[in-house]
Amino acid sequence: MVEAMLVTMVAFLLGGILKGAIGAGTPVVVIPIMSIYFDVPYAVAAFALPALASNIWQGWQYRGSISDTGFVVRLAGAAGAGAFVGTLLLAALPAETLSIIVALLALFYVAFRLMKPDWALDYGLARAIAAPAGFAAGILQGAAGISAPISVTYLHAIHMPRERFIATISTLFASMAIVQLPSLAGVGIMSWEIFLISIVACIPLFLGMPIGAALVRRTGAKVFDRMIMALLFVIAIMLIAESV
Numbered sequence: 001m002v003e004a005m006l007v008t009m010v011a012f013l014l015g016g017i018l019k020g021a022i023g024a025g026t027p028v029v030v031i032p033i034m035s036i037y038f039d040v041p042y043a044v045a046a047f048a049l050p051a052l053a054s055n056i057w058q059g060w061q062y063r064g065s066i067s068d069t070g071f072v073v074r075l076a077g078a079a080g081a082g083a084f085v086g087t088l089l090l091a092a093l094p095a096e097t098l099s100i101i102v103a104l105l106a107l108f109y110v111a112f113r114l115m116k117p118d119w120a121l122d123y124g125l126a127r128a129i130a131a132p133a134g135f136a137a138g139i140l141q142g143a144a145g146i147s148a149p150i151s152v153t154y155l156h157a158i159h160m161p162r163e164r165f166i167a168t169i170s171t172l173f174a175s176m177a178i179v180q181l182p183s184l185a186g187v188g189i190m191s192w193e194i195f196l197i198s199i200v201a202c203i204p205l206f207l208g209m210p211i212g213a214a215l216v217r218r219t220g221a222k223v224f225d226r227m228i229m230a231l232l233f234v235i236a237i238m239l240i241a242e243s244v
Helices: 002-022 026-037 040-061 069-092 095-115 123-128 130-144 148-157 162-186 192-219 221-243
Strands: none
Touching (some): 002 026, 026 040, 026 095, 026 221, 040 162, 069 130, 095 148, 095 221, 123 130, 130 148, 130 162, 148 162
């Protein structure tokens, strides 16, 4: 148990560094690592509070960079609704199935980023599909704790400036976490033990965020991003091996 907690805190530190660098990606690191020691519902519940706190904080920092409020409201609102549906799926699906889903999502995210690094989405089309994209991302976030294959890919394809991307995706993640927290408690997944762990996990997460912001200024986002994707690939393979 001590080893599991130490590794969990390291995972949140790494997730915080990634979030500070690019504004997203924390659950793609934290959920698979935690799932090696705990089941996916436990990992998703432990991540909900740190997700809410960090995204509110980062979203507030970059609030002045949001230029299309209507787009963000539709995206975030639909994502919150999707997170509720996803939480119901989280409570219903077997733990092994969820672990494999998490691993496959991580692998898909890595593969897509490597194969289509410059894929672009017309902004007019992106605005038109904001609600369905947000809803789908919310379902993934609620059911598996990882929405990056949809949320990050969708917003990255619009080619927003870094500050606007961070402001938008932080609002999206915060809306999902607001719905997740009471929903997880309502379906009996969130316990006081998990809630206390999630409070402690906020410490390494917030410590990691300024480190990531400083690192990306020195190394560049691309180099840092490739290192994280290599880590995700290894974690995903470990999860699949544990589940089969």
